[in-house]
Amino acid sequence: MRLVIATCSVDYAGRLTAHLPLAKRLLLVKGDGSLLVHSDGGSYKPLNWMSPPCTLSIIEPDEVQRSAGVSEVWKVTHTKTADMLVVSIHDIEHDSAHDLGVDPGLQKDGVEAHLQKLLAEQIHLLGDGHTLVRREYMTAIGPVDILARDASGASVAVELKRRGDIDGVEQLTRYLELMNRDPLLAPVTGVFAAQEIKPQARTLAEDRGIRCLVLDYDAMRGIDDGIARLF
Amino acid sequence: MRLVIATCSVDYAGRLTAHLPLAKRLLLVKGDGSLLVHSDGGSYKPLNWMSPPCTLSIIEPDEVQRSAGVSEVWKVTHTKTADMLVVSIHDIEHDSAHDLGVDPGLQKDGVEAHLQKLLAEQIHLLGDGHTLVRREYMTAIGPVDILARDASGASVAVELKRRGDIDGVEQLTRYLELMNRDPLLAPVTGVFAAQEIKPQARTLAEDRGIRCLVLDYDAMRGIDDGIARLF
DNA sequence: TATTAAATCTCGCGG
DNA sequence: CCGCGAGGTTTAATA
Structure with a gap:
C-alpha cells in the first residue's frame, strides 16, 4: 500500500x-x-x-x-x-x-437473517395460535421468508425487511398471487414485517389486504448481546 | 487527516x-x-x-x-x-x-440524466410521429421520466433506466395505473426504455402491455465526447 | 457463472 | 427535515 x-x-x-x-x-x-x-x-x-x-x-x-x-x-x-x-x-x-500482508477479513453478524431466526422462534408475535411451517419456503419465483399457519390453520406468508419499503410489498404481492393459485395452500394471507415500515409501503400493503407488523429488534433479541457485549 | x-x-x-x-x-x-x-x-x-x-x-x-x-x-x-x-x-x-483544506468537490456528468436528455431530444426513437410533452412530468406519486404523445395524439409515459429490472416495470405500472384514472390523459400507454433489459423484466412488462425499448447510449450521444475527450 | 436481494449502503434532490 | 430514487452503486448468497 x-x-x-x-x-x-x-x-x-x-x-x-x-x-x-x-x-x-x-x-x-x-x-x-x-x-x-x-x-x-x-x-x-x-x-x-x-x-x-x-x-x-x-x-x-x-x-x-x-x-x-x-x-x-x-x-x-x-x-x-x-x-x-x-x-x-x-x-x-x-x-x-507499507507492506500490510493479506487481511483475515471481516466477521459479521447479519441483520435480516438474525431477524428471521428470531421471528421464527417467537412466531407468536404474528398473533395468538400461530405456528411455524418453515423458514425460506421455496416457490417457483423465490423463497418466502417465513410460512406459518394461523389459529384456524390458514396459511400465512411473511415477508421480512429491516426497512419496509414499497418494493418489499410488491415482492410479497407476487408471492401471494402465486401461492393463492395453489389449492393446497390457498387461501394465503400476507404479513409484511419490518423494524420500520414506510407510510407509503403501509398504505399500499393495507390496500392489498396485507397486514403490517413492526418488529422491535432489541426486544426480540434481548439486551444480552450486541453493544452490551463490548463492555 | x-x-x-x-x-x-x-x-x-x-x-x-x-x-x-x-x-x-x-x-x-x-x-x-x-x-x-x-x-x-x-x-x-x-x-x-x-x-x-x-x-x-x-x-x-x-x-x-x-x-x-x-x-x-x-x-x-x-x-x-x-x-x-x-x-x-x-x-x-x-x-x-496532513492539512488538506476543504475540497472543491466532484463535478459529474450523470448517466440516467444524460440518457433522459438525449431521448427527449431524439424522441423519434419512440416511433414515427412521436412528440415530447415534457421531461419529469409530475404526478401524485412522483415524476414520470418522459411524457410524450404518439402519432395519434395518445399519451405515452416513458420510464428510463440504465439497466431495466423488474422494479422499474413495477414503478412504471404504478404510474400508468394512476395516470389512466385521469380523464385528461387516458389512455396512457407505457414504454420501458433502458440500455439493457433483463429477460424477466421484459416478460413482466410485455405481459402488462408495456412496450420495451433498448437504447444504444453510444449511438445516441455520438462518439464525440466521453472518453475521447480526454485525449 | 449469472441473477437476485441486501447494505453499518451513500448521495442528492424536492417537497 | 424527510422521503424517494439513483448509484461508476458494492457485496454476498444462490441457482
Missing part, C-alpha cells in the same frame, strides 16, 4: 465522466493497483476511484501540462471495461509505502 | 456487530473525527468505519489488554445513533498528519 498526499486534479471517464479541480488530497494505491482518492471529509466513499482489476502507469507530462505545473500524470485503466482515471499531480507532500 | 499504519483488531457494534482479527491495516482519521479502516485489497469500501458525526477518544488499555499486547484503544462513538467502533492497537508502524 502506498500513501501519497498531493495537490492534484482528477479526471474519470467510464460509465460517467467526472472531474475534480486542483486541490490537496490523499491518493491511496493498493497492492492490486487500485486507487482511491480521498478528501478530508465526506463518508467512507472516496471522491473518485478505480476498482481492481486495473493497472496504474506513470506518465511524463507533456509540455503544456508541465508549464501548467503538472509534475506527474498517473493513468489508471480498468482491465475489462476500459474505464479510465487520470490523476494530474502538481506537488507531492508525503509519499510512503 | 491522520494516517496510521498499525497492527490492530477492530470491533463494531451498532446496526450489526462485526469483528476484525489482529492484522496490519491503515487507519485513516478524517478532520471531522470519522475513521476508515482499510486493508491492502478489496474495493473502495473500508473493512470497517465510522461515519460523521462522531467523536474519537483514545483510552489507556486496562491490565488484561496491556498484557495481550494492546498499547492504545481508540473508541469512536457516533453522536446520534450510539453506534460504536473500538480499535485495539498493538504496534504502530507509521503515523503522520
Whole structure:
C-alpha cells in the first residue's frame, strides 16, 4: 500500500465522466493497483476511484501540462471495461509505502437473517395460535421468508425487511398471487414485517389486504448481546 | 487527516456487530473525527468505519489488554445513533498528519440524466410521429421520466433506466395505473426504455402491455465526447 | 457463472 | 427535515 498526499486534479471517464479541480488530497494505491482518492471529509466513499482489476502507469507530462505545473500524470485503466482515471499531480507532500500482508477479513453478524431466526422462534408475535411451517419456503419465483399457519390453520406468508419499503410489498404481492393459485395452500394471507415500515409501503400493503407488523429488534433479541457485549 | 499504519483488531457494534482479527491495516482519521479502516485489497469500501458525526477518544488499555499486547484503544462513538467502533492497537508502524483544506468537490456528468436528455431530444426513437410533452412530468406519486404523445395524439409515459429490472416495470405500472384514472390523459400507454433489459423484466412488462425499448447510449450521444475527450 | 436481494449502503434532490 | 430514487452503486448468497 502506498500513501501519497498531493495537490492534484482528477479526471474519470467510464460509465460517467467526472472531474475534480486542483486541490490537496490523499491518493491511496493498493497492492492490486487500485486507487482511491480521498478528501478530508465526506463518508467512507472516496471522491473518485478505480476498482481492481486495473493497472496504474506513470506518465511524463507533456509540455503544456508541465508549464501548467503538472509534475506527474498517473493513468489508471480498468482491465475489462476500459474505464479510465487520470490523476494530474502538481506537488507531492508525503509519499510512503507499507507492506500490510493479506487481511483475515471481516466477521459479521447479519441483520435480516438474525431477524428471521428470531421471528421464527417467537412466531407468536404474528398473533395468538400461530405456528411455524418453515423458514425460506421455496416457490417457483423465490423463497418466502417465513410460512406459518394461523389459529384456524390458514396459511400465512411473511415477508421480512429491516426497512419496509414499497418494493418489499410488491415482492410479497407476487408471492401471494402465486401461492393463492395453489389449492393446497390457498387461501394465503400476507404479513409484511419490518423494524420500520414506510407510510407509503403501509398504505399500499393495507390496500392489498396485507397486514403490517413492526418488529422491535432489541426486544426480540434481548439486551444480552450486541453493544452490551463490548463492555 | 491522520494516517496510521498499525497492527490492530477492530470491533463494531451498532446496526450489526462485526469483528476484525489482529492484522496490519491503515487507519485513516478524517478532520471531522470519522475513521476508515482499510486493508491492502478489496474495493473502495473500508473493512470497517465510522461515519460523521462522531467523536474519537483514545483510552489507556486496562491490565488484561496491556498484557495481550494492546498499547492504545481508540473508541469512536457516533453522536446520534450510539453506534460504536473500538480499535485495539498493538504496534504502530507509521503515523503522520496532513492539512488538506476543504475540497472543491466532484463535478459529474450523470448517466440516467444524460440518457433522459438525449431521448427527449431524439424522441423519434419512440416511433414515427412521436412528440415530447415534457421531461419529469409530475404526478401524485412522483415524476414520470418522459411524457410524450404518439402519432395519434395518445399519451405515452416513458420510464428510463440504465439497466431495466423488474422494479422499474413495477414503478412504471404504478404510474400508468394512476395516470389512466385521469380523464385528461387516458389512455396512457407505457414504454420501458433502458440500455439493457433483463429477460424477466421484459416478460413482466410485455405481459402488462408495456412496450420495451433498448437504447444504444453510444449511438445516441455520438462518439464525440466521453472518453475521447480526454485525449 | 449469472441473477437476485441486501447494505453499518451513500448521495442528492424536492417537497 | 424527510422521503424517494439513483448509484461508476458494492457485496454476498444462490441457482
